[in-house]
Amino acid sequence: MLAGKHILLIIGGGIAAFKSLDLIRRLRERGAEVTPVITKAGQEFVTPLSASGLAARKVYTELFDLTDEAEMGHIELSRSADLVVVAPATADLLGKMAGGLANDLASTLLMATDKRVLVAPAMNVRMWEHPACQRNVATLKGDGVLFVGPNEGDMACGEYGPGRMSEPLEIVAAVEAALKDGPLKGKHVLVTSGPTHEPIDPVRYIANRSSGAQGTAIARALSALGAEVTFVTGPADVPPPEGVHVVKVQSALEMLDAVENALPADAGVFAAAVADWRVASASDSKIKKDGKGSLPVLEFSENPDILKMVSQMGKGRPALVVGFAAETDDVIANATTKRKRKGCDWIVANDVSPDTGIMGGAENAVTLISEDGAEDWPRMSKDEVARALAARIAAALEK
Known part of the structure; x- marks a missing residue:
């Protein structure tokens, strides 16, 4: 059901970013086109070359890139997709989204888009449970942002609890739900x-x-x-x-x-x-x-x-x-x-x-x-x- 759909995938900086490479593959298996955007922190975990190879498309990383702005400005990039997916959605990215900040390519795209946004949070359990993070989550849900996860389990940091990013197939199901057309669309x-x-x-x-x-x-x-x-x-x-x-x-x-x-x-x-x-x-x-x-x-x-x-x-x-x-x-x-x-x-x-x-x-x-x-x-x-x-x-x- 994703055939012909275009997903703008923003990959944040966290250990869960490795799952985003599998997510690209799973989305493309179902016919979707995926354009990856990787934050500066995200590049510490996955490389643009890996994401580009799996997506078979150019990867975007910089806001102030003369070539990218000439070929496809960030405004067009943010609106040409059918859905914007943020995975992993770090505490920093959620905070920027809730606060309306736009100081890099990812946050600027999220501010400029007129399409639905689906986020897959991933962070340490203490960060997820922090009142500031929960306020941001409540704000974003009130703004209509869709959430998938986080799941509960062992963390890379050795702690246990909610904060694990949802598995790629879970995110795919959430993408399909967000893009579905049916008799109850709009209800x-x-x-x-x-x-x-x-x-x-x-x-x-x-x-x-x-x-x-x-x-x-x-x-x-x-x-x-x-x-x-x-x-x-x-x-x-x-x-x-x-x-x-x-x-x-x-x-x-x-x-x-x-x-x-x-x-x-x-x-x-x-x-x-x-x-x-x-x-x-x-x-x-x-x-x-x-x-x-x-x-x-x-x-x-x-x-x-x-x-x-x-x-x-x-x-x-x-x-x-x-x-x-x-x-x-x-x-x-x-x-x-x-x-x-x-x-x-x-x-x-x-x-x-x-x-x-x-x-x-x-x-x-x-x-x-x-x-x-x-x-x-x-x-x-x-x-x-x-x-x-x-x-x-x-x-x-x-x-």
Whole structure:
């Protein structure tokens, strides 16, 4: 799907730059044209000759180069591509982008481009977690810059944690997502997924058995159809999809905040298994046994009904709101009642009784409930369910 696409690849100065050479090869395997730009620091790790040989194109390194400016000025270079990719995106490059600096070729291109920008951060874990870096990341996301990674793992410096650049194939998937054309192109879809964890004390929480697999598959399918997806996920068992904006939360209250911040959206798919209740006053310290056999008494408060809130909001309500109903008894009747009570447009209902193997399994059997009635779908993989639902959402939004 990258055939004929032109990628401007900015290679920053970090040990992860060696992956960018493989990234060039992977992009070209898929038909993309790649023009490399290597920063001065980047040339300490990879050579222009290596990048040029793999890209089969000229490599650009200097802002004040008379020949380059005469042949193709930096303004034209920044706008002739379909997508600008920064890999590795160092802390320095992220800071320059967030601050609007333009003091070398790479930062000038990033300021001058009118195309989407995808960054693959790579840096020491302490640098990634530094408040200044996180402020820059938040600013860039607010500006519409796309992120892939960073991953968590061993660092070249010997530390462990988030900061590793995503693998080349992960970046390729994010590039494909950023360049995709489909029926949902230009649409923003909000997807919630996974369970929520409601704290009892610092070491204990109340949760449910949701793996987040179905919500993740839905977000991936919507993105494949061209949607810009905001993916709000609780602590799921499966990793989030690439090419979407991921917001990780723990509790229902955190999920509510994330959903409110993600609106407006053209559609909302609320696949998360949000806990109905939370402990009213979670303990700040671990609750200990008293040695007398006494049991702790937990008082509960009702969690906010996120699906109902979005379904019944006035101005700013998504054109299509899709809820989920995981039931163990009277599935169709209970889900139909839930749709009316919540006020959503569709409910995706499924039977999660223990003997079905649905909860936490690889397959799903759902019934799509709308004002037109109930439509049973055959049992199939969660990816197939996601693709079918994404296609229905695209058709509904086209009307």
